[in-house]
Amino acid sequence: GETNEQPFASAVHELETNIPGTSKKPEVGIIMGSDSDLPVMSAACNILSQFGVPYEVTIVSAHRTPHRMSKYAIEASKRGIKAIIAGAGGAAHLPGMVAAMTPLPVIGVPVKGSTLDGVDSLHSIVQMPRGIPVATVAINNSTNAALLAVRILGAFTPSYHERMQEFLVKQEEEVLVKAEKLES
Numbered sequence: 001g002e003t004n005e006q007p008f009a010s011a012v013h014e015l016e017t018n019i020p021g022t023s024k025k026p027e028v029g030i031i032m033g034s035d036s037d038l039p040v041m042s043a044a045c046n047i048l049s050q051f052g053v054p055y056e057v058t059i060v061s062a063h064r065t066p067h068r069m070s071k072y073a074i075e076a077s078k079r080g081i082k083a084i085i086a087g088a089g090g091a092a093h094l095p096g097m098v099a100a101m102t103p104l105p106v107i108g109v110p111v112k113g114s115t116l117d118g119v120d121s122l123h124s125i126v127q128m129p130r131g132i133p134v135a136t137v138a139i140n141n142s143t144n145a146a147l148l149a150v151r152i153l154g155a156f157t158p159s160y161h162e163r164m165q166e167f168l169v170k171q172e173e174e175v176l177v178k179a180e181k182l183e184s
């Protein structure tokens with residue numbers, strides 16, 4: 001409703017004004033079932049920003065806004081979106097339903113709810129029927145969803161491929177430094 005959308009809108013505005021990746025034509029669409037998913041999903045925004053991948057972020061609910069969901073899924077590819085990250089909790093039908101209506105790769109983020117610890121979301125997203133794949137990441141791990149999106153785009157965008165390679169090298173170095181410190 002109106003009251004829920006306001007904090008989301010300002011949070012998104014803050015993200016959009018602080019993140020350089022969002023000013024260009026978006027290549028990744030980040031959608032989520034509710035504004036309550038934003039604290040989890042913002043990590044995906046940060047990763048895409050870090051990699052310089054232009055993205056868009058909005059609320060699309062499979063249950064509360066089914067018509068908006070169909071429109072989003074049907075039009076995403078025509079708008080230049082190359083991959084969709086969809087976060088949802090509970091009866092998390094958003095990633096699967098979007099995947100049913102677009103040939104684009106869809107990455108699902110199971111968002112942990114308050115009652116069933118996110119296992120409900122995980123099972124809802126991962127247990128897709130044959131024919132409609134959703135790449136499912138760990139519960140609340142929108143970081144990995146974004147990293148996977150970068151890898152998908154990297155298969156045909158050399159600069160993203162190179163940045164992913166650098167990310168892996170840097171990540172390994174950081175762990176080695178910690179290991180050295182611990183050993184000394």
Ligand code: RP5
Nearest residue numbers: 033034036037088089090111
């Ligand atoms: C899902 O239900 C959303 O993705 C969210 O994770 C969960 C709870 O939503 P609200 O409590 O914000 O309505 O649709």
